[in-house]
Amino acid sequence: MRGRVPLQAPAAIPQATGGPGRPRGGQVVTVALDAMGGDAGVASTVEGAALLSREEVPVQVLLVGDPIAVEQQLRQVRYDPQRLQVVASSGVVRGGDPPRATLDRLPDCSIAVAARLVRDGDADALVSAGDTGAVILASSDAFRRLEGVRRAALAAVFPTEQRHGPREDPFALMLDVGATVQATAEDLLGFAAMGSAYSAIISELPAPRIALLSNGSEPSKGTSAIVEAHARLAKGPLAFAGNVEGVELLRGTVDVIVCDGFLGNVVLKMIEGMSEIARDLARGAAESSLQARIGLSMLGPELRQLRARTDWKRYGGAPLLGFDRVVIKAHGRSEARAIRNAIKVAAKAAEGDLAGRIRDTVLAMGGSA
C-alpha cells in the first residue's frame, strides 16, 4: 500500500482462511468493506458492519476508509472489536466522478485499497456500496478474469411470486444488469454459467433452472445472439428451461434469468419502480377515504409481508461475477441493514468457493463461456 500506513496493518490480521477467496468451511471469513462508498458513507457502512459483529456468524470485517471518520463513527455504535478492524485509505470515488480518471488520481482510495486487500489474500471478499463503474474498474485492476470468462457480469436478485431452493428464497437471480450493455451469444453463455454457479451457492440449489429472457418462448424468438445462445444452452450441461417472457420473469418460474446488461438494467429498474408505485397508490387510496384507510390498516400484516418481500435491502447486493475473487456491489442507497446483508452474502459466496465453482461450470460447458 502506498502513501498511508494502515491503522492496523492487514498483515497482522489473523488469517483463519484457506487462502485467497477460498476459506475453509466453518472458519472465519474476512470481508473487506469499502467504508466510504454509498450515499450515506461511513454512517451506513460502519453501522452495518457493527450490526454483523454482534451476531453469531464467523465473519471478520475490514473497514477500509478514512481512519478518523471511521473511528468517529465506530464510537457511535456498539460492536465487537474482535470482529472489526480499520484499514486506512485516502479518498473516495463518488457517483458522478469519472471512475477511471478518479481511480488513477486516487490510487489509495477506499475501493482500490479494499480490492488490493482481497487480491493479496488479506480478505476473502470485497463489498462496496460505491459507484458501480468504480467497483467494476477497481476489480478489473486488482483481480484476474477467470479463465474462459470473456465478460464480467453484474447480477441482481429480484422478488418473485414463486420461491426458490430449500430455504424457499422469495427471489430469483438476473444477469447481466449493467456490466455488459450489448452481449454476444458467447457472452450470454458465460452469464448462464456464472449465474448457475452463484445461484447454486446462494440459494443452495443443486441445479438452478436457467432461462433466457426473450420475446417469446420458441427457440427462434429473440435477437440473433439469443437464438444462438438458446441452441447452445439446449445442448449444454446446465438445467436450461428455454426462453421466458416478461410475465414468467415476475412469477419466478426459473431460478436464473439471463439477458444482456441493457435489457437487465431496464427490467431491474422497472421492478424497483413497481414497488415504489404500489406504495404511492396505497398512500393515495388512504388519503381518498376513511373507509380505504381502515381497509388498508386491516390489510396491514399482508402488506408488511409483501413490502418485506419486495424490499431489495433484504437481499444483500449484486455480485460482480467473472473475477477470481468475490465482489458484492451493494445498492448506493444501502442503509446499515442492507450493508450487513451484503457482507453476509459475500461471506457465503467466498465460503462456497464461488470462483472455483464458476471455473468448474465454464469447464463443463466446453471451456469457453
Place this chain on the structure above:
Amino acid sequence: MRGRVPLQAPAAIPQATGGPGRPRGGQVVTVALDAMGGDAGVASTVEGAALLSREEVPVQVLLVGDPIAVEQQLRQVRYDPQRLQVVASSGVVRGGDPPRATLDRLPDCSIAVAARLVRDGDADALVSAGDTGAVILASSDAFRRLEGVRRAALAAVFPTEQRHGPREDPFALMLDVGATVQATAEDLLGFAAMGSAYSAIISELPAPRIALLSNGSEPSKGTSAIVEAHARLAKGPLAFAGNVEGVELLRGTVDVIVCDGFLGNVVLKMIEGMSEIARDLARGAAESSLQARIGLSMLGPELRQLRARTDWKRYGGAPLLGFDRVVIKAHGRSEARAIRNAIKVAAKAAEGDLAGRIRDTVLAMGGSA
C-alpha cells in the same frame, strides 16, 4: 374478390367518406373488422360490433367472415342493421399457423379480404384480433409503406401513474412492441415520428413528449443505436425528452416511449403480468384471513378503479404504424368490449388522418425517418 361472392357486395356500401383512409370530419367512418380473428372468433367480434352499432357514433362496420357463422351470431345479439354489414370471406389464419404459407393458401381468408376492402377504399380502417404475424403480412400485401418510413411498428398503450393530454388518458404509448425485433437508429427515429403522430391524434396532444427507453438518462447511455437516435432526436422537431429508465416508464413522465420491438415486447408482457400477479396476491391475502378479506372489501372502490386503469381491454388495441392505411391489432383475448374499443380507436385514427399526419411528421424530421 376471388372465389366467393360477398353476402353484400362492398361496392354497394354507401361511401360517406372522403376517400381511402381519409374520411371527412363528422361523416361516417367505415371499419373493416376481421370477424374470424381472435381467440373467441365471431362470438367476440360480432358482439363487439353490435355493441358499437347501438351507440351514438358515426361508425359503420363491415363484418368480414364466414357468412353463415357471422349471420348466426348476429341473430344472438341486438344491433342496428343500418350500421353493420357482412362481407363474405373464406378461411382464417389461426395462431400457430405459419402466417405466410396460410395467407398464400387462403387468399380469401378474413384478414386478407378485410385488408383489401381497406386498400380499395371500401373501408377506412382495418381491425383484427387475429394472429399478429398474419395482420402484419396481410397489411404489407395490401398497403403501401409510407414514404420515408423504413420499418412498420406495432405500438401499444400501457397504464401509467401520471395522466396524458386534455382527456387525462391514464395511459402512454410504447413502440415498437414486436414488429421489428432489432432496430437501427434510423428505425428508432421512424418509430418516434409515428408514435408522435398517433399520440397526437388519440390523446389529443399538440406535441406529445417522446423518450427513448434506456439504461440511464445520460445521452451516452444505451446501445449504439439508442445513442445515435438520441443525438438526432435532440436536434429534431419532436418534443424529445431524452432517455427514460424503467421507473419513469411506469410513472408515465412522457407520452411516447420508443424502443426496439424486442425490448418493447418484453416490457409490455411484464406490465401485463404485473396486474395478473397483483390480482393473485390479493386473492391469496383474502384467503389468508377474515381480517384481510374485510380489509380488501373496504378497499373495493379503489381496487376497482385500479383494475379498470390497468385493464388493457379498455384501451382498444395496438396500432400497426407505417402503412398508408389505419390498422388496429386488437388483443387475441379480446372480448366484445375490447373489440368495440378497438373499432372506436380505428375510426378516430382514420378521422384524424393518421397516415397524413405520419407523412407530415416524417417530412418535418428530414424526410427519412
